[in-house]
Amino acid sequence: MTLPPFQSLLDAHAPDLHRFLVAAVGRHDGDDLFQETVISALRSYPGLRHADNLRGWLFTIAHRKVIDQARRRVRQPVPAADPPVVPQLDADPLMDAELWDAVRRLPPKQRSAVVQRYLLDRPYAEIAAVIGSSEDAARQSVRAGLQRLRQEVTR
Amino acid sequence: MNATNPTNEPRGRSDRRGLDGADGDDLGERLRRVDTTDVAALVDTALRRADVEGLVDVGWVVEDTPVGPLTLAATPAGVVRIGFGGDERVLEELASEVSPRVVRLPGRLDEVRRELEEYFAGRRRTFDVPVDRRLSRGYRRTVLEALSREVPYGHTVSYQELAERTGNPKASRAVGSAMATNPIPIVVPCHRVLRTGGALGGYGGGLDTKVWLLRHEGALLG
Numbered sequence: 206m207t208l209p210p211f212q213s214l215l216d217a218h219a220p221d222l223h224r225f226l227v228a229a230v231g232r233h234d235g236d237d238l239f240q241e242t243v244i245s246a247l248r249s250y251p252g253l254r255h256a257d258n259l260r261g262w263l264f265t266i267a268h269r270k271v272i273d274q275a276r277r278r279v280r281q282p283v284p285a286a287d288p289p290v291v292p293q294l295d296a297d298p299l300m301d302a303e304l305w306d307a308v309r310r311l312p313p314k315q316r317s318a319v320v321q322r323y324l325l326d327r328p329y330a331e332i333a334a335v336i337g338s339s340e341d342a343a344r345q346s347v348r349a350g351l352q353r354l355r356q357e358v359t360r
Numbered sequence: 361m362n363a364t365n366p367t368n369e370p371r372g373r374s375d376r377r378g379l380d381g382a383d384g385d386d387l388g389e390r391l392r393r394v395d396t397t398d399v400a401a402l403v404d405t406a407l408r409r410a411d412v413e414g415l416v417d418v419g420w421v422v423e424d425t426p427v428g429p430l431t432l433a434a435t436p437a438g439v440v441r442i443g444f445g446g447d448e449r450v451l452e453e454l455a456s457e458v459s460p461r462v463v464r465l466p467g468r469l470d471e472v473r474r475e476l477e478e479y480f481a482g483r484r485r486t487f488d489v490p491v492d493r494r495l496s497r498g499y500r501r502t503v504l505e506a507l508s509r510e511v512p513y514g515h516t517v518s519y520q521e522l523a524e525r526t527g528n529p530k531a532s533r534a535v536g537s538a539m540a541t542n543p544i545p546i547v548v549p550c551h552r553v554l555r556t557g558g559a560l561g562g563y564g565g566g567l568d569t570k571v572w573l574l575r576h577e578g579a580l581l582g
Contacts, residue, residue, distance in 0.1 A: 207452075207455065210451040210452060211463050212462055212464055213451075220399055222399075223399045223402065239402055244413065247461055247463070251460055251461060
């Protein structure tokens with residue numbers, strides 16, 4: 206079994222991977238998680254046993270980074286003395302700040318599903334593989350995420 | 361992968377409208393609007409970090425030279441492959457023969473780039489950059505090592521002579537195939553090997569390139 210040069214994965218998928226992460230966690234953290242995803246992927250790449258769905262494999266790693274980051278956030282509450290966390294809107298390539306702030310308040314699984322569905326136009330089967338659920342559950346995650354966004358976002 | 365949508369064309373409007381609700385809000389459309397950012401610099405930074413962690417088995421860059429674009433590739437041990445024409449197939453070959461961890465890592469090739477630049481400018485006659493000879497084995501490797509050691513800039517040798525110098529006078533055909541499969545041309549100077557009597561023989565980078573290199577070194581007049 207021959208895996209293609211890792212560079213070809215980057216050429217094909219790095220822009221979408223970056224968009225996915227920026228959408229899921231914001232520009233600053235998105236840049237960090239993007240680099241961590243590339244490094245983690247490179248670390249485990251030679252151990253892959255097949256090259257069937259390399260895109261899905263990369264996005265699974267990215268999705269896990271989003272989940273890990275959400276867990277870290279829960280474990281490390283912002284100290285009371287600190288000023289409230291303000292999203293860095295200036296550096297943010299996401300044009301619709303209100304909407305994307307709401308996206309980032311979604312539970313990570315819903316967030317990941319909504320971003321893959323709407324930003325990246327991925328089919329449910331692929332989303333399901335990335336977030337590790339059934340296709341029905343992936344649909345449900347997208348539906349629930351959208352419902353919640355609709356409640357939080359002004360028209 | 362047949363379920364994917366590589367063209368990124370919007371799929372099923374009706375599907376999306378169903379999700380978005382009959383009241384016609386355009387949440388789905390708003391979610392699609394994200395500025396694209398150039399990720400090349402981020403990728404470069406990530407790969408440099410990966411290199412520090414020892415995760416880049418093969419780093420490469422394509423360099424323009426007087427004999428056309430060259431793909432330069434190195435392992436942590438040294439230059440492992442030089443390919444003519446900037447051909448992507450070189451990377452696939454490295455992925456299967458060395459490691460699939462093959463990425464663009466210009467910094468790793470700085471030294472060989474500098475030495476090649478000096479060579480092409482006529483300011484360098486020997487290469488000092490470490491080479492990784494893992495892509496040649498057995499007698500082929502013995503012959504290529506002898507070539508590096510014994511045939512200096514501006515000199516030529518015949519396949520037959522090289523066979524004799526490796527103590528194997530009947531092996532001139534094997535010497536020919538060693539030259540034809542030299543993974544590190546120019547730095548390992550297979551262009552200096554000719555047929556007995558001075559006919560050019562072959563060259564992986566094309567005979568024009570062989571002639572160019574020999575003239576450049578003053579080994580071929582006219």
